[in-house]
Amino acid sequence: MKKKIVLFLCIMGIMAVLTGCASSSKEIYTPQNIQEKKAKKVADKFVKKVQKEDYKDIKSYIYIPDNTFIKDDDVSWYIERSNLEDIVGMSKKQIVLTNMEKDNTVIDDSDNNNATTRKLTYTTEDSEDYEIILVQDRNNDWKIYMPDIYVSNYKYKAEKNLTTYINGIEVTSDYIEKSNGVVDDNYTTYDIPFVPNREFTITSSDGFKENVTSNDSDVQIEKNKK
Incomplete structure (x- = not known):
């Protein structure tokens, strides 16, 4: 019986060593x-x-x-x-x-x-x-x-009086770019501090919808002419 117990313990010891080698x-x-x-x-x-x-x-x-x-x-x-x-x-x-x-x-x-x-x-x-x-x-x-998740300072224009959304989230007046003395009577420029670093969707209250990326720098949203 003692020999069996010793043999069993030896086997367990070998397995423990092998397991230790396999782990970090x-x-x-x-x-x-x-x-x-x-x-x-x-x-x-x-x-x-x-x-x-x-x-x-x-x-x-x-x-x-x-x-x-x-x-x-x-x-x-x-x-x-x-x-x-x-x-x-x-x-x-x-x-x-x-x-x-x-x-x-x-x-x-x-x-x-x-x-x-x-x-x-x-x-x-x-x-x-x-x-x-x-x-x-x-x-x-x-x-x-993880800064590669997002891209900073994305801009686009929207015709005045349009409400726009990024991925369904309303873009409020807090994100309107400061004019620095330059006034556009027809369009509002939005400056979004951080957008996804992949394709996202811009929509408007007038039915506009477009999938864009941060590389699309000339997006201009106009009222739907019906």
Whole structure:
């Protein structure tokens, strides 16, 4: 009986060694202070949502100074084409934080030029590394920095007295471009701070509808002549 027990323990030991070799050899990173703990908490939740393809409210995790016209679908579309695409839907794959360090990424936001940033490295059980940049917003909340999700300062013109919409969201007078002394009696120019970095739809209260991208710089919306 003793020989059988010893043999069993030896086999279990060998299996444990083999399992250890198959998984990541990197150590799990332990946050060094309160801010690092907060950053890890946000990043952990984000990674889990990506693994589960749970994209509800996913845009709330992303650093976008004005996300009015960015939808969850725009964020998920980008994630599935980013460096994180390999962990999308891989909810059973073990992935842990193995490093966190200061990062020199310059944030494209004039109201948050000196933002604190961190680079986090997550490692899977098969030793694949995935880097995520986090940035503190103006409320000191940690957000995922993925600037390729959006394009800034998109402009288009609409005939006066027309209400326009981007992806079904009304473009209010807050987004009218300042005239700088130049007045157009027929058209209003809208300056949208951030739009999706993919095709989106502009519609109007008069029935206009057009699918555009941020590269379409000459969009002009006119009243429907009936």
